[in-house]
Amino acid sequence: MKHYSSVGKNVKRYDAEEKVKGTSVFTDDLNFPGTLYAGVYRSPESCGRIKKINTVKAAKIPGVRAVMTAKDIPGRNIVPVVFDDQPLLAEKYVRYHREPLAIVAADDRNTLKKALKAIECDIEETEGVFTIRESLKKKRIVNGLYKDNIFQQYVVEKGDVKKAFAGAFLTVKNSYSTNYQEHAYLEPQSMLVKPELNGIFSVFGSMQCPFYVQDAVSAVLGIGLANVSVHLMSTGGGFGGKEDVPSIVAAVAALLSHRTGRPVKYILDRDEDISVMSKRHPSYIEYESAFSKNGKLLGVRTDYYLDAGAYSTLSPIVLWRGVIHAVGPYECPAVSIKGYAVATNKVPCGAYRGFGTPQIIFASETQMDIAAEKLGIDPVRIRELNAFKKGSETATGQVLKESIGIRKTIDAAVSRCDIGKTRSEIASFNKKQRYKKRGLGISCLFYGVGLGARGGPLQKGGAFVSVFKDGTVQFSVGTAEMGQGMYTVLGQIVSESFGINPSAVLPQRVSTEKVGDSGPTVASRATFISGNALLIACDKIKSSLLSFMLSEKMIRKASDVKFEKGYVYTGGKKKIPFTELSSKAWAGRVKMAEYGWYLPQGTSFDIRTGRGDAYVVYSYATNIAIVEVDMLTYRTKVLKLISAEEFGKVVNPLLAEGQIQGGNAQGIGWSLYENMVVKNGKILTDDFSTYLIPSILDIGQIEPVIVEEPYKGGPWGAKGMGEMPLMGIAPSIGNAIYDATGTRLKKVPFTPEDICNGHKSK
Amino acid sequence: MKKGFVHEINFTVNGIKRALSVHSNETLLKVLREHYGLTGAKEGCGGGECGACTVLLNGSPVNSCLVLAVEADNAHILTIEGIAAKDSIHPIQQAFIEYGAVQCGFCTPGMIMTAYALLQKNPDPDEAQIKRALSGNLCRCTGYVQIIEAVKAAAKRMKGKRG
């Protein structure tokens, strides 16, 4: 096994010191003289025809510098994502509550508020479509572009499903549903746009995808992409919520900046942010599984519906990922998976950590438990029986060749939990306690790393590396740091390559000016894609250094050379410090600044049959939740959550554990606390006192377990991992609640009310 | 009794005496950020629900988005910028770095201020006391585990220093 000096170590975050000191610059901390404040006037109705928008009064208020509606947009009135069906500002119809109608720039926040209050609209309200069920009836059409109210559908077919079900010992059929999830990043959406000389606009903001923002600003202003420079500020959390929607925020600020010639800042209030920004899709799932007597999964039939909201945004690809992962990390010879992204008159849903998989994993992993009980097989055993191994085939027919850690994660979670002992402790606790009941639940999952075959032209990434004459190194990538620790992980990958201390390697703030369009920072892809691109650049530089050393007769042959511990070994024990080599190479005019470009290879997907090698590689996880349900209040507390995760080689264990703990906490939130209430398309839980994310008192003991199964195609063996820790938490908790109370919950979140009703109906 | 929209206030911010005219509508958060450039305190919700704007008012943590600047008249205000000298770092800050308690960093200044107030009053808190003290500071990134570890470690070190 390779010995690493930097990879695998808990290297301190590059940005930690500025963050603990409060000096890290977030968008709202940025100030330019003459900056105006932007705001959006939004539709009071969920659905209707716009008859009039009156902005005259608002425009006359002193201190108001610009008021604009759709007709004032110099470029295209769109939010570019996949199908480009969403206008930035509604023109003829409103299709969801608080859809943007007009935008305002004012000298200060108070004037802005006054101006927004002074705008009036006349909307002829029509009856909206608010549920998947209503939408599928097709009585009312949300958007004329989609006559059947379906934005996108997929099928994945494999084997003879009819035969599998006919010959099964046991079939299990259930319906499941899940509610929204709001990202609740602590920093609200924020953008600042500043006009520069020569028709260039600088965009500073909080985002995951600088290149999406560049696209959006260029589209609405009708200017070239070269006229838009996007710079990433410290970004206060994303979780998918800053994938596509920052494009809207930036476009608003850019239009007003373009109109006024002034810098314009647009920071969303929390209620506005919760009401209008993207969320995890609510879902409805029908799921049918067939098993043999000894617990082998023989077939899966499922219809998976996502409530997409009023525009398609990212739904086509969110749905795709859900469909691909619908069976879980199990061999299954026969599958029929159908997925639908359905239009409704509600806020458009989009990316959220897990991207269409947590909903379907909730269904599939609950099915597993139900089947295990009916077959009299231990829930751990039934998963082991079916889990992928080398040579297994996924639902899409992809044959798995390497780095398949699912079994390792099951073993690791079970042994960390000491499951036999824990179960007997739970049993004796439950015998003694009348008002408190404990239970244990398990879930397994897999996750395709990166965008996969549906990522198309976005499956790429660039990096720039520059070695200076003093041996320090600077690098740039096109993916974003939003708190996950990407800068640090990538710095470790670079320092490992040169065999130098990570403190000699510094990231540059991400900007569209530094590397080419590298696609989005999503799909747990930053380490994998940018890491590989960086290594390509590093290798180019190292190769130039080798040529230089050969020509200078510092070495005899290139294969003698090793970059380690700050030195370059030039044969046997001979070595020179990396700093010295850098200085010599500089004097020798060696090219020590290189560009790397990485393209993941070999993904495919046949849209008609759903067959193909969907992703280059997969990561794996097993969760065990231990819960306590209070039988007086029906509230559930997670006492302990064990997440064993396999994502290749771990680059920074401390950061990886932070990702696991944070993802687990969001999973606990979605499962137990976060209950979005929507009435006639209007979100009623639009603040943190009604939309409840877990506080420090609501998180039990969280124990991450990292399992390694290095992947040859990853940077130093790493895969991706950011999303997995959230994805399977709901079924582990749901299965634990069943274990504790005997109430089987098929709706997320698991509210006290639902547990109470389940309990009383028994 | 003072009537009108502009009020003169005198207060101490991070040890420096200040006099300022403030509008009766202005929050303490706004004054700190926009008047003094102390942008460490953040506005996460504007409703006292997230704690990102936490500063200490006479030693106690408060949500500066809910405190009007006029209410800070004669008070001592301490912000994240004031807990360590310019080129040094407070043990709590150091522990947050070492224990991975920082991810996006937006909640961090408020979280550290609350932890600071706790350790001033109770140098040796147990885990339950730490959790209760930090229960008004939401974090969406970390799941809180490494934050708790960091506060524990800081308490230990600070106690060691006091001897």
Place this chain on the structure above:
Amino acid sequence: MKIAIRTDNLDDLLKAKAKYGDKALILAGGTDVNVKRNRGLIGPEVIISISGITDMKGIVPEKGKLVIGSLSTHSDIENDAAVKRRAFPLHMSCAAIGSPQIRNTGTLGGNIGTASPAGDTLPSLVLLDSIINVMSIRGTRKIKAAKFFTGPGKTVLEKDEIIYSVEVPLGYTSSNSGFFKLGMRDALAISVLSVAWYFDKNGTVGLSFGGVSPVVKRILVKQGLSETAFRKKVSGIISPIDDIRAGAGFRRGVVTDIAFKVYRDGGI
């Protein structure tokens, strides 16, 4: 807002309140008023900031009771030794409010004045037969907590009156009384329902309920009732509604279960 007044003098406050009446909104800790103001939900013509009035702060023992200034913060009350020892339900109520930051600024008077059916101190104040001292330039009035609240956000306060202090009777310890709040999260939670209780020496059990009727309801029952009879009594005085936090049926069921457990077991 047209006028902003800030005073540290009680007489000035009373004069201003007499002049502006219900056009004036009193700002104490600001944990409720400033949330609404930040969101643009309220825009009173006159705001009177009173946090500097020292006369209205402090917790003073008198014979058999504590007199708590209405500007005392929830933290002041939570951390007061006498409250904890001898007015235990109120201690628990204050400790259950929001977060440390909210408790450090929010005041007892503010919680009373807001008169939310979910107000955390109200069940304890009503249970213990506290007296709310109100004041105006016309003089003072003593009002029983049970009579003070008339509906969500509504009280018997006249438009020139302010809440000056609260008298809380003593004798309620952690062994003969308590308070329980159900929120949907363990911090920063608005109460879904709450129950406060005491057991006296004569075999009477007092129980009050928050969040399950427009105002806090209290019952006094003798020990020894049958479960059915007890549940009927509780059920008869509450009238919960559906809201975004929970449904009426859930509230009714849980509050009755909790009340019965307290009644039977002496606590929760």
